Amino acid sequence: MSNFTPVSSLLGGLLIGLAAALLWLANGRIAGISGIVGNLPSARTGDVAWRISFLAGLILAPLGYAALAGTPVVRLDASAPILIAGGLLVGFGTRLGGGCTSGHGVCGMARFSRRSIVATCLFMAAGFVTVFVMRHIVGS
């Protein structure tokens, strides 16, 4: 556990929690990123602008952080074919399963939704197995 960063992780988690709390109290919306993005093309006219507004904040915040405190590290080691396969699976899977780490993992778990608890256990398990296979079986 040499890379464990409990303090910054907890702090970042609190900020993510504040984001989800604000979006619920102010707008009555779940802060699920895959849903906010995935429903953008099919959303009704009055339902589009807040999604774009949220996504703008999500994209601009790390850039603001970079300007003030230095560029955050983004280490992306996967090859192009793996990036494409992973992207397709993440996009299709989150829409089919009705949520991702934020919608199911944070908001759904906080609502004690049975669907979200099951989904979170399953995507975590699939992630554990995938990394195990890629790093310790294929990669070794």
Place this chain on the structure above:
Amino acid sequence: MPRLISALAAGVLFGLGLTVSHMIDPAKVLGFLDIAGDWDPSLACVMLGALIVVTPTYVLAGRLDAPLCAATFSPPTATRVDRRLVAGALLFGVGWGLVGYCPGPALASVGIGGGRTLLFIAAMLMGMAVFAGISRDRAPSVLHRESARQL
């Protein structure tokens, strides 16, 4: 307009949270998923921190008739654990494990990660579009039945 400002503020907080917690870094996330390696439990702390805030918020919001800037609360309507949920979560988990990106961090790092991040996001949006295409082609009654029951 208040609705757009609150959404923007929520997006900024979310993006800052992902940055501060290093979840914007796929290698950090893969460190959490690598339980057989040099395991990094940080992601669990991120979820814990978020749940500490969100769980009481949802309970307290139950006392409100409506959100502050919108007409109604829009909770998810599906309640059943069905095959779509199971299959979708498993496929997502495999993709997450292959790269270390889920949708939030991928989009948050679009201005920082460079071409490889853009490639992942393009594929992710393609995957979402494929799903939208399939669900449009399938009988709408299937989708309606699954989302018809209110909480």
